[in-house]
Amino acid sequence: MYAKNLARILGLLCQNSDVSYSTPQELEQRFESLRRYDRLPRGRERREEKLSGKHIAAAVFGLVPTHPGWAGHVAIILEGLRPVGGTEASFFMAETLSDVIAALLADDGARKEFIRMTLTMAETGMNSHGGAEVMYRRNGEKQRVYFVPKEAVSLISPGREVDFDPDRDRMNAPTLRELSFTQEFFRRLARECALAERFPAPPDGDGSEYDSEEAEQERYRKLGVRNGSRYLHVGVDNQVTWPKEEKLITFDRYQLVLMPKTNENVQSAHIDLTANRLDERGAMTVINRFLSVMAWCDDNFAIAQHGWSGNPVPVPVSKRDLAFTTAYDYIIDRKIPDSEEARRALALYREARNAQQNEFVSYAVLNYYKIIEIRYPGKEAARKWFLTNLETLRSKSKRDDDISRFLAICGSEPPHKYIHDSCRIAVAHAGKHSTSDPDDALEIVRLHTAARVMHRLARRFIEQEFAVSDVMYSGD
Numbered sequence: 001m002y003a004k005n006l007a008r009i010l011g012l013l014c015q016n017s018d019v020s021y022s023t024p025q026e027l028e029q030r031f032e033s034l035r036r037y038d039r040l041p042r043g044r045e046r047r048e049e050k051l052s053g054k055h056i057a058a059a060v061f062g063l064v065p066t067h068p069g070w071a072g073h074v075a076i077i078l079e080g081l082r083p084v085g086g087t088e089a090s091f092f093m094a095e096t097l098s099d100v101i102a103a104l105l106a107d108d109g110a111r112k113e114f115i116r117m118t119l120t121m122a123e124t125g126m127n128s129h130g131g132a133e134v135m136y137r138r139n140g141e142k143q144r145v146y147f148v149p150k151e152a153v154s155l156i157s158p159g160r161e162v163d164f165d166p167d168r169d170r171m172n173a174p175t176l177r178e179l180s181f182t183q184e185f186f187r188r189l190a191r192e193c194a195l196a197e198r199f200p201a202p203p204d205g206d207g208s209e210y211d212s213e214e215a216e217q218e219r220y221r222k223l224g225v226r227n228g229s230r231y232l233h234v235g236v237d238n239q240v241t242w243p244k245e246e247k248l249i250t251f252d253r254y255q256l257v258l259m260p261k262t263n264e265n266v267q268s269a270h271i272d273l274t275a276n277r278l279d280e281r282g283a284m285t286v287i288n289r290f291l292s293v294m295a296w297c298d299d300n301f302a303i304a305q306h307g308w309s310g311n312p313v314p315v316p317v318s319k320r321d322l323a324f325t326t327a328y329d330y331i332i333d334r335k336i337p338d339s340e341e342a343r344r345a346l347a348l349y350r351e352a353r354n355a356q357q358n359e360f361v362s363y364a365v366l367n368y369y370k371i372i373e374i375r376y377p378g379k380e381a382a383r384k385w386f387l388t389n390l391e392t393l394r395s396k397s398k399r400d401d402d403i404s405r406f407l408a409i410c411g412s413e414p415p416h417k418y419i420h421d422s423c424r425i426a427v428a429h430a431g432k433h434s435t436s437d438p439d440d441a442l443e444i445v446r447l448h449t450a451a452r453v454m455h456r457l458a459r460r461f462i463e464q465e466f467a468v469s470d471v472m473y474s475g476d
Contacts, residue, residue, distance in 0.1 A: 001051045001196040002203040003040050006059055007031050009192050013185055014063060028209055029068035034058055035213060037072025039079075044210040047203055053102035054079070056193070060101055064119050064179050074121055077130040081147035085161030090145055091134045097147045100134055104186040105193055113137050114183050122176030125152060133166065223257050224248045225313050230273045231257075232283045234307035235266040235317035240294040242267050246314070251290045254278075257314045266305070270314040280309050284441035292439055303359050333473040342466035345371050349458060356455065361447040362427040362438050368454035369424040375465050379420055386416035389457055406453045409446055423450050 007027045014022050034040040039058035041049040051059075061078040062071030079098035083090035092110050094100040100117070103110045115135040124131040125148075132147035146166055148155050155164065223246065243249075246259045257270040269290065271283045278286065284304070291302035307317065337343050352367035354360075369382070376385045397403055410418040426436040427447070437443050462468050469476045 001056065001193050002048060003031060003035075003051060003055075003059075004047070004203040004205050004209060005196065005201075006051060006056065008204055009189065010059060010063065013188060017179075026068050030062045030071040031059070031209065032213060033069050033071040033073075034062050034075060035072075037076060039072055039075045042213070044207055044214065047207055047210070053105055054098055056105060056189075057098040057101035060181065060189075061098075061119070064121055066177065074130075077121070077149070078119060078132065080150055081130055081132055082150045082152075082156040083161075084146045084148055084155050084164045086156055086158045088158060089161040091136055097132050100147075101186075105190045108190075111183065111186055111190060114186065115142070116180055116182050118178050118180045120176050120178045123173040124148065125172050128152070128172075220313055222248065223314055224255055224272065224275065226272075226275065228274050229312050230309065231270050231311050231314050232273055232280055232287075232307060232309040233268060233270050233311070233315055233317055234284070234287050235268050235305040235320070236291065236302060237305055238267060238291070238294070238302035239300040240291075240298040240302045251286070251293075254286050256287070256290060259314065259316055262316070264318060265316040266319050268307075268317040269304075273309065281441035281445070283309075284444070285439055288439035288441070288444075305359060331473045333475045335476060337466065337468060337476075339466060341374050342462070342468055345374055345462050345466060346468065348374075349462065352455070352458065356451055361444060361451050362436065364451045365423050365447055365454060366427050368451065368458045369419070371458045372461055375461075382424075383416045383420050385461075386419050386457070387414075389460060390415050390453075393453075393456060393460070402449070402452045402456075405449050409449055419450070419454065423447070423454070 007024075007030075011022060011024060011027050031040060035042045039062070040051070040055055041047075058075040058079060061075040064078065065071060065074045079096060081097040083094065087093050087095050091100050091114070092103045092107070094103055104114055113136045115137065117135075118133045120131050121129050122131070123129050128149050128151060130149055134145050134147070136143055136145075145161070146164060150156070154160065242260060243258050244260055246257065248255060248257050250256075254271065254276050259265070259268045259270065261267045269287045271278065271286060273279065273283055276283065276286070288304055291304055295302045305317075306320065337346065348367045348371045352364045352371070355362075355367065356364035372382050372385055376382045394403055394407075407415060413422070430436075436447075438447075459470075463470070
């Protein structure tokens with residue numbers, strides 16, 4: 001049995017499973033996903049490789065997800081499910097769900113005893129997906145064996161099948177989709193496999209199913225993707241020169257992939273942590289260095305935004321769709337503060353929040369500090385205010401992670417002194433005692449940590465010193 005022939009057979013077997021038919025293109029997508037996850041032979045050169053029982057089982061599992069692109073991922077999960085109660089309680093001593101299908105394809109006796117297999121990819125435990133039920137006859141009586149993820153160690157131990165309740169122990173999702181395979185499905189599939197063995201024939205089609213796979217491989221080759229690659233992806237908001245199409249570039253001794261803006265994605269920079277021998281923070285620093293050079297060359301802005309790491313290939317970064325507050329009845333009753341100091345404090349607060357939300361963390365730290373300076377100018381006065389109010393904030397928020405992280409970066413230095421020397425002076429000056437580098441990923445993390453605490457202190461200051469209400473309809 002060849003992969004292309006199996007796709008045709010599965011398509012025919014699934015024709016009457018719903019009011020709408022599965023299209024050949026959908027089956028091709030499922031099989032392409034299975035190849036990407038190494039559940040089927042990859043590459044045109046392996047087109048005439050005969051499928052094993054595990055290959056065929058993976059193809060069957062690949063029919064379960066509603067989205068064809070998830071077929072390979074789902075196959076990996078389902079093929080490893082284990083029987084509740086262990087192999088002694090399983091169908092024909094099958095150790096895994098994949099072994100159940102192998103037995104049904106190879107053993108006529110197993111097919112005669114088999115009644116139905118029902119599969120689901122719903123959440124069957126906390127952050128755990130996948131489950132199955134196999135119904136069969138033993139000595140003329142109907143029996144059921146349930147399959148669960150291998151991580152459910154307590155359920156796969158001998159004897160657990162006795163008190164196992166599928167409604168209580170198996171389902172965690174309030175809704176679930178299931179796909180069932182009958183005795184007739186496996187009878188006809190086993191017959192097709194036997195005919196293919198007795199009367200060998202070349203694979204169906206001309207091999208065009210590998211065209212998109214080969215195009216993707218060529219694309220990844222041009223982008224420098226290799227086995228073991230692990231990418232950091234960072235969205236970029238900028239007006240500097242950027243390539244029209246995705247491109248692999250060399251920057252200093254590093255290689256970066258740049259992707260253009262589309263209707264769904266922002267411009268982005270990607271770096272292979274493995275190939276460039278960098279950790280995430282080192283890679284983030286390299287991307288910042290690149291953006292700084294480009295900002296200088298083009299005399300324009302380049303802002304590193306959100307991102308993540310872990311994918312084996314470069315992945316486009318989606319545009320941010322930030323949530324915002326709306327109201328059905330928009331009630332506003334506010335006045336401009338009479339106090340010039342209060343007006344200035346609110347202006348600085350807005351500037352600080354804008355900067356903090358748009359990655360200008362140095363500017364955010366400086367503006368939060370400047371709010372305090374409105375009433376407490378000078379080093380000693382400001383330090384004294386921070387000392388008193390930090391203690392109050394810490395006592396009211398003993399389990400606050402932001403404060404704990406901030407105190408950790410302060411180390412042995414008093415927090416009120418740290419805010420002045422290592423935050424305010426560090427970002428406002430560039431002398432020999434101020435070495436803050438906004439490209440350095442470690443420095444960015446440090447300043448973000450400080451900014452979160454200074455943000456809360458600034459709100460406390462405005463509320464206490466100027467009695468500015470934060471209620472939209474307060475009438476102030």
